[in-house]
Each structure stands twice: as C-alpha cells, then as structure tokens.
Amino acid sequence: MTRYGFLGPVGTFTQAALAGWPAAKGREQTAFSSVDKALAALREGEIDAAMVPIENSVEGGVSATLDALHTGDPLTVVGEVLVPITFVLAVRPGTTRDDVRAVGTHPHGWAQVRGWMGSELPDAVYVPTLSTAAAAADLAAGLVDSYQAAVCAPVAAQGTGLQVLASDIEDRSGAVTRFVLAARPGELPEPTGADKTTVVVYQYDDHAGGLLELLEQFAARGINISRLESRPTGDVMGRYCFSIDFEGHVRDARVGEALTGLRRVAADVRFLGSYPRADGQQASIQLTATDDAFADADRWLADLRGERTH
Numbered sequence: 674m675t676r677y678g679f680l681g682p683v684g685t686f687t688q689a690a691l692a693g694w695p696a697a698k699g700r701e702q703t704a705f706s707s708v709d710k711a712l713a714a715l716r717e718g719e720i721d722a723a724m725v726p727i728e729n730s731v732e733g734g735v736s737a738t739l740d741a742l743h744t745g746d747p748l749t750v751v752g753e754v755l756v757p758i759t760f761v762l763a764v765r766p767g768t769t770r771d772d773v774r775a776v777g778t779h780p781h782g783w784a785q786v787r788g789w790m791g792s793e794l795p796d797a798v799y800v801p802t803l804s805t806a807a808a809a810a811d812l813a814a815g816l817v818d819s820y821q822a823a824v825c826a827p828v829a830a831q832g833t834g835l836q837v838l839a840s841d842i843e844d845r846s847g848a849v850t851r852f853v854l855a856a857r858p859g860e861l862p863e864p865t866g867a868d869k870t871t872v873v874v875y876q877y878d879d880h881a882g883g884l885l886e887l888l889e890q891f892a893a894r895g896i897n898i899s900r901l902e903s904r905p906t907g908d909v910m911g912r913y914c915f916s917i918d919f920e921g922h923v924r925d926a927r928v929g930e931a932l933t934g935l936r937r938v939a940a941d942v943r944f945l946g947s948y949p950r951a952d953g954q955q956a957s958i959q960l961t962a963t964d965d966a967f968a969d970a971d972r973w974l975a976d977l978r979g980e981r982t983h
C-alpha cells in the first residue's frame with residue numbers, strides 16, 4: 674500500500690496538490706514540516722511517495738525542492754499536479770489591521786503578496802515560516818508572538834478558526850504552483866503522448882558555449898524545454914548545474930537521442946523521471962522528430978553499414 678507524505682501541516686497548498694492525486698485517496702498521508710524532511714523519509718523508506726512544490730508561476734522554482742531532489746540517493750518524479758493559488762490575510766479573532774506589525778508566511782507566499790503588503794500594510798515586517806499553513810496553525814494555537822497575521826490559503830484560515838481580514842491578496846491573480854510526486858526509483862510511468870521529463874545536468878567545466886552545447890541536444894531533436902534553471906552545485910563559487918524540464922518521455926526516440934547526446938557532452942546527467950503532464954497537453958512533434966523518423970534514419974544507417982538483416 675502506497676504511503677504518501679506531503680509538506681504540511683493540514684491546509685498547505687501541497688496538501689491540496691495531494692488531494693488532486695486520485696491514487697492517494699483513502700491512503701495513509703503524513704504531513705512533514707519541510708520538503709527536506711519529506712524527501713528524507715521517502716529515501717529512508719518510511720513513505721513511498723512525497724508531494725512537494727517545485728515551481729510557481731510568479732516566483733519561479735522552489736530551490737529547497739530542486740536541491741533536495743538532485744542531491745542524495747536518487748529519487749524520481751512520477752507525476753505532477755497544478756494548484757491555483759490564492760491567499761488570505763488571517764488573524765486571531767479580535768485582532769484588527771492596526772494590530773498587525775508582522776506577518777508570518779512561507780517565503781514563496783510572501784513573494785506573491787509583497788505588492789499588496791507594501792500598499793496595505795507598509796509597516797508590517799515579514800516573518801518566514803515553514804509553510805503557509807504552519808504560519809496559520811501556530812498563530813491560531815497562540816504559539817507565536819513574533820507575528821500577528823498569517824498569509825495562507827483560505828482553507829488553512831477556516832481549518833484553524835482564524836478570522837480573514839482580507840481575501841485575494843495575491844499580486845497576480847491566476848497564479849499556479851506546480852507540485853511533483855517523488856518516489857524511489859522503480860517502474861517508469863508509461864508514455865502518454867503528453868509527457869514531461871526532468872533532468873539535472875552537470876558540465877565538465879565552465880567554457881564559452883557550454884550551455885549552448887547542452888541546449889543544442891534538445892533543439893536538434895525538436896524538443897521543447899519548459900523550465901531551465903541554474904542551481905549552484907555548492908562546491909565552489911560560480912559552479913552551476915542545470916535543472917531542466919522538457920516535453921517528451923524517455924521512451925520517445927527523440928528524447929532518448931537527446932539524453933545520450935547530453936550524456937556525451939556533460940560530466941553527469943541525473944535523470945529525475947518521465948511522467949504525464951498535469952495539463953494533458955500533447956507534445957507538438959515536428960515530422961522530422963517522430964519515432965518513425967528516428968527509426969527510418971536508424972534503418973538507413975544500418976543499410977549503409979551492411980548490418981540490416983530484415
């Protein structure tokens with residue numbers, strides 16, 4: 674039986690993401706206080722899958738997740754979920770706006786309401802918390818005196834009995850966070866025609882055109898990249914690896930060729946999985962990049978080499 678973990682507590686956007694994963698319904702679901710703890714529990718076998726935030730449409734990549742996924746024992750991504758994001762400003766009953774001198778929330782939450790805060794509560798200082806729901810739960814339980822209001826999901830305010838002072842306080846309406854379900858390496862999800870693959874690529878050295886060499890591997894095979902981020906390797910100043918999401922499944926011919934190309938030009942390639950896209954959007958594949966086109970070219974080469982038997 675699959676045991677699931679998520680960045681908790683109850684009321685996080687991550688829990689909403691897990692609720693959007695049908696196979697997790699009715700299964701054991703454990704809340705962890707950080708992405709690192711959830712992924713450590715997964716690596717140690719205490720849980721079988723962990724839902725973690727990876728990318729927000731306004732604030733970009735969640736570095737804690739990106740780094741925790743590609744360092745340590747290998748993990749693979751087996752699926753993704755998109756969650757619409759909206760925030761409320763929640764307080765203990767009786768607290769007024771004038772009482773709010775500090776606001777607690779997750780760094781990605783703060784980044785999405787900074788503009789609203791600047792105009793509506795310009796003197797309030799920001800207190801980082803482990804998640805938006807943790808900010809709400811600790812405030813409701815009277816565990817904190819460092820902030821008087823939490824920025825969280827409406828459901829987190831309701832669930833903890835906090836009062837909502839303002840709703841829809843996000844600076845950009847329509848924001849979405851993308852979550853991934855990570856598991857220990859095992860069977861790959863089957864290709865669906867609407868898939869994504871995630872890799873982390875380490876270069877041999879820093880040289881002119883180095884990034885272009887990596888990108889060429891995708892361009893030459895007609896592969897669309899949907900996210901590219903450089904992350905410091907942590908070894909020395911200026912040394913980066915690249916975290917890349919692209920369209921297609923490792924079993925697609927064009928993806929296989931791009932991965933072998935990357936493996937040749939890079940010092941290391943960490944494969945983090947091929948999985949169905951949450952939006953179900955089919956990859957647009959040029960006629961020159963279909964599985965048939967690659968098979969045809971392979972047959973042609975085999976003929977030239979006199980290797981073809983049938």
Ligand SMILES: O=C(O)C(=O)C[C@]1(C(=O)O)C=C[C@@H](O)C=C1
Nearest residue numbers: 685686687726779781804805850
């Ligand atoms: O704190 C939460 O509720 C989370 O699920 C984390 C998280 C994130 O890491 O981006 C998820 C969605 C929102 O963008 C803000 C915070």
